[in-house]
Amino acid sequence: EPEVTQTPSHQVTQMGQEVILRCVPISNHLYFYWYRQILGQKVEFLVSFYNNEISEKSEIFDDQFSVERPDGSNFTLKIRSTKLEDSAMYFCASRGGYYGYTFGSGTRLTVV
Amino acid sequence: GESVGLHLPTLSVQEGDNSIINCAYSNSASDYFIWYKQESGKGPQFIIDIRSNMDKRQGQRVTVLLNKTVKHLSLQIAATQPGDSAVYFCAEGSGGNTPLVFGKGTRLSVIA
Numbered sequence: 747e748p749e750v751t752q753t754p755s756h757q758v759t760q761m762g763q764e765v766i767l768r769c770v771p772i773s774n775h776l777y778f779y780w781y782r783q784i785l786g787q788k789v790e791f792l793v794s795f796y797n798n799e800i801s802e803k804s805e806i807f808d809d810q811f812s813v814e815r816p817d818g819s820n821f822t823l824k825i826r827s828t829k830l831e832d833s834a835m836y837f838c839a840s841r842g843g844y845y846g847y848t849f850g851s852g853t854r855l856t857v858v
Numbered sequence: 859g860e861s862v863g864l865h866l867p868t869l870s871v872q873e874g875d876n877s878i879i880n881c882a883y884s885n886s887a888s889d890y891f892i893w894y895k896q897e898s899g900k901g902p903q904f905i906i907d908i909r910s911n912m913d914k915r916q917g918q919r920v921t922v923l924l925n926k927t928v929k930h931l932s933l934q935i936a937a938t939q940p941g942d943s944a945v946y947f948c949a950e951g952s953g954g955n956t957p958l959v960f961g962k963g964t965r966l967s968v969i970a
Contacts (some may be wrong), residue, residue, distance in 0.1 A: 779958075780958055781960075787962075788947065789902060789947060789960040791958070794957050802956070802957060813945060835901075837902070845907065845951075847892070849901040849903075849904075851900055852900070
């Protein structure tokens, strides 16, 4: 079964530091997403990416966030200057067609 | 704005009983609905989906019912097992690159 792989599984960073969360989507998928989940809350959409550009982003995805697909396999989420409230689980997802989202296991980001 | 919500935040059932988890949605343009299971520290795991041209879909021990008239979605789990204990999320989509919108989640606890 193809998987979406995320690394690292847990990242601890100091407030104000930059972090990069990495994802390897399923190889033949075309649509890529980042979601986040603050502890005990629902999964929230951050950004979608298609054809090497952002196609949609939420209010959460401000200027501190950026995404990149630096090569044919990786899809990254960068937070330039982390805040305490950025602490959450970050999930990457990919989709090949109209349906069929696959989520990764997530990166737990802890900002201290 | 449009949103997806859940009627019951927690549900406790005896092992072997059937479970029913409910979800209300408000976006009439949504044409695709998914139920996810999330275990502690893991990403959303696909359980079953349904498209808006159907009102029922069955999987192994799970059934999803869609009532478009009242914008209601339910997940039925037959013969609930301890391994079914998790948080269950419904999510809705409306095609293209529109991202999934998740509901708040229901925690299912199975009592042995």
